[in-house]
Amino acid sequence: MSAGEISRAATARDTGLEEAHERANRRWAEVLQETRVAQTGVQILFGFLLSVAFTPRFEDLGAFDTSVYVVTVILGAAATGALIAPVSLHRLLTGQQMKDDLVKIAGRLMVTGLVLLALTIGCTVLLILHVVLPNLLAEILAGAILLWFALCWYVLPVWLKKRSARRR
Template sequence: MTRPVPAQGAGPEEAHERVNRRWAEILQETRVAQTGVQILFGFLLSVAFTPRFRDLGAFDTSVYVVTVILGAAATGALIAPVSLHRLLTGQQMKDDLVKVAGRLMVTGLVLLALTISCTVLLILHVVLPDLLAELLAGGVLLWFALCWYALPAWLKKRSARRHQKTA
């Protein structure tokens, strides 16, 4: 069970205050993630209209197609909380919205990490030997996995151990 987060100088956070705070945090996080994914997606869409695109081999073309699909999926997942908010405001569903939006954000971040890694692969594959490009793109994906998922999981586990000791 999670503990209420007390406001500075106040008592424990009420359930409705907590869900409102979490919803506001999700919308702010969405704003940050949307900007990055939209810029990246716009760049990806423009690549097909460059003169060098026709010179890409089958591998690079396949990576490009996968990357565009991943970018579109990331864009959809990261913008979905805004749509949910707009379409379901006033329906007394904020708890559900927070849960679903949180899952969509995590899904969107996974898709964004994959999109960025594939973009790196596509770009590096043009300028570096195949294996080096693939290793560097894999390194980028690993970095995202460490920063975005492993580190939060480790911090959560460490925090849980601290709370067990004090309880």
């Protein structure tokens, strides 16, 4: 969408005159923009994870750390797939008059991808901290990171949504 189209869409939305197809187009543009942000992060993290197995210190990892690494790579691959899926949906289904369905499915894939990304980051933190800190401290800190993601990415939006619903 161009800047003018975005401005007109925002005006229509704000005045309540936005038509169904305009709303679907706006929501789809928002999903694709959100996807771009999440994709970049997951791709960088996944690339880093793939390179770890080829470092000299990787052979020194114990069974626990190796297992955490394998789980982390699998989670990262799954997050990458879920976060890139909306692009594939868009490319393969453009022009099929399915935008409302695509927005819903892409939204679910984004949430799934973000859950998988949070788990990937948590496991990455656990792996790194487990190598440099005492085990229990590494596990506590990795758990704290996962809790932080849960609060920022899920609890806060749900709380804001409920608060907004109460105001209406």
